[in-house]
Amino acid sequence: MTKSKSKKLAPETDEIPEQAIISSITAAVSEQRLPAGTKLGEQMLSNLFNCNRANVRRALSTLATMHVVQLRPNKGAFISTPSPKEAEDVFEARRTIERTLAQSVIQNARSQDIADMRAIIAAEAEARTQGDKPAELRLSREFHMKLATIADNQVLERFLTELTLRTTLIIGLYNKVGSSNCAEDEHLGIVQALEAKDGKRFIFLIDQHLNHLESGLDFQRTAQPFFTLAEQLTMTST
DSSP: OOOOOOOOOOOOTTSOHHHHHHHHHHHHHHTTSSOTTOEEOHHHHHHHHTOOHHHHHHHHHHHHHTTSEEEETTTEEEEOOOOHHHHHHHHHHHHHHHHHHHHHHHHHOOHHHHHHHHHHHHHHHHHHHTTOHHHHHHHHHHHHHHHHHHHTOHHHHHHHHHHHHHHHHHHHHHBSSSSOOOOTTHHHHHHHHHHTTOHHHHHHHHHHHHHHHHHTBOTTOOOOOOSOHHHHHHOOOO
């Protein structure tokens, strides 16, 4: 059984306040602890991270360039709320980028990479069994980012970093079942095709996986925040 805890956040000694804020917000988004539309109050963030509001504004500006945050004149900063059209565009962009990365992944993947991906799949299955949706979502994203790392294209990896975060927001906002919506064997099939160096099947399964995620969206559904900003950023499972 899980329960939420809250704690005051403070940047690590080797991490500047802006980066601590960015890291915390992106982690919370990746685990759907910060739903679309959540207001990010400057004073609240300043208090949580023990920094000044200039640090907060710089962090929010960076997050806005990643399309994770929307800055609304005279209203403040909010976690982005993707429109249905934006959701479709994000999935189209992901399919394009992940297809492009696939050829390099096939060429570059080593036995340790395969082992690492199988470990991610095992951890994801354990999180699913335990009903730990934040961990399941984080590991699902980690799986796709591992593919980008193997491809060794830092430009496309940065694009995919943004797109996977936006995908998590989209799923949290519109998904019919409120989870990653991954079939249990989809990631495993992708790894098996990679291990066999079957490029055509590898690309086909990635496309099928992303199509499956997109097909689970219901654009009539909206999600509402249930926790305060402080709780959403500091929530842990025990």
